[in-house]
Amino acid sequence: MMYLASASPRRKELLLQIGVQFDVLPVSVDETPLHCEPALDYVQRMAQTKAEAGRNRLSELNLHFDAVLGADTIGVLDSRILVKPTDKADAIRMLLSLSGRTHRVITAIALATASGVLRRYSSTEVVFREISEQEAGDYWDTGEPQDKAGGYGIQGLGAVFVERIAGSYSGVVGLPLYETSELIKQAAVSLWQPPGIKRNE
Numbered sequence: 227m228m229y230l231a232s233a234s235p236r237r238k239e240l241l242l243q244i245g246v247q248f249d250v251l252p253v254s255v256d257e258t259p260l261h262c263e264p265a266l267d268y269v270q271r272m273a274q275t276k277a278e279a280g281r282n283r284l285s286e287l288n289l290h291f292d293a294v295l296g297a298d299t300i301g302v303l304d305s306r307i308l309v310k311p312t313d314k315a316d317a318i319r320m321l322l323s324l325s326g327r328t329h330r331v332i333t334a335i336a337l338a339t340a341s342g343v344l345r346r347y348s349s350t351e352v353v354f355r356e357i358s359e360q361e362a363g364d365y366w367d368t369g370e371p372q373d374k375a376g377g378y379g380i381q382g383l384g385a386v387f388v389e390r391i392a393g394s395y396s397g398v399v400g401l402p403l404y405e406t407s408e409l410i411k412q413a414a415v416s417l418w419q420p421p422g423i424k425r426n427e
Contacts, residue, residue, distance in 0.1 A: 228415050231296045231348040234249035236381065240401040241295075245418035246410065251294065253279040257309070262390070265302045266371030270345055277338035289327075292339065293413045299333040299400050301352075301376030308376040318362040320377040321387070325357040331376065333397040337359055337409045344409050348402035350393025 230241060233252035241248060255275045259268045267335030277296030284291045301308030303323060311317035334347040370384060371377045380391075381399045396403045407417060 227291050228410070229280055229284065229291055229294045231294050233299075234400055236379075236400045237297055240396055240399060240403060241406070244403055244407055248295070251280045251283065253283065253296075257298075259307055265305065265307050266299060266332060266347065266349075267336075268307060269298045269300045269332050270336070270347060272296075272340075273334035273336040273425050274343055274345060274346075276335055277336040277343060281338040281340075290358075291337075292415050293410070294338045295406070296336045296338065297333060297401055299331065299397075301329050301331050303327070303329040310373055310375055311371060311377045314366045317366045317371050317377045318359060321357050321362040321365070321371075322359060324354045324376070324378075324387075326354060328353045329376070331393075331398045332427045333394075333400060335402065335406055335409060337413050339413050344412055346357065346402075346405040346409055348394040348397035348405050350391055350395075350397050352391050352398060353389045354387050355389045369411045 228246060228248040229251040230237060230248050231251050231253045238250060238396060253276050257272060273296045279293035279296050280296060308320060311320055326351055329352045331352055332347055334345065337344045365383065368383055370379050370382050379389060380388055391398065394402045410417060
């Protein structure tokens with residue numbers, strides 16, 4: 227059995243898209259960046275921390291598992307980490323800082339098994355068109371950006387801000403499918419497995 231250590235509906239949909247059979251196992255971890263922690267180090271640490279938290283929880287419950295998948299997504303602008311906006315003012319400030327510029331979206335994934343943790347990440351360049359303060363405020367009022375790293379969702383209404391991307395679209399959404407499938411295969415967990423069929427049958 228594989229577990230997804232995330233309550234994100236977007237990650238759940240993406241994992242289902244590639245035919246993986248899994249259960250959802252939400253975890254709660256401290257997401258505070260360390261002092262002067264580089265963006266890539268931070269996002270990889272978060273993904274691994276979530277995967278290990280899920281693995282530890284399952285072990286405490288004496289539940290069988292093949293692997294636990296953790297993931298974390300951040301935006302990066304001028305080496306500054308863009309996480310989820312704290313309020314409307316923060317969201318507007320964040321979107322205006324991205325307006326007419328190129329930023330990176332990094333999603334790290336970690337797969338924890340009984341024998342260790344495997345990690346990968348994707349980095350995608352996202353180019354925004356110019357955004358007005360009015361647009362940024364109106365977008366916040368839709369409710370969509372409140373739980374999104376960088377303050378927008380490329381898979382939803384926020385797509386209107388995106389001029390182009392170079393890299394992984396699914397990585398910007400929250401789970402890079404190429405890297406995820408490679409990790410899953412590396413951990414010997416089956417893709418495209420029919421529901422109800424166990425690997426050892």
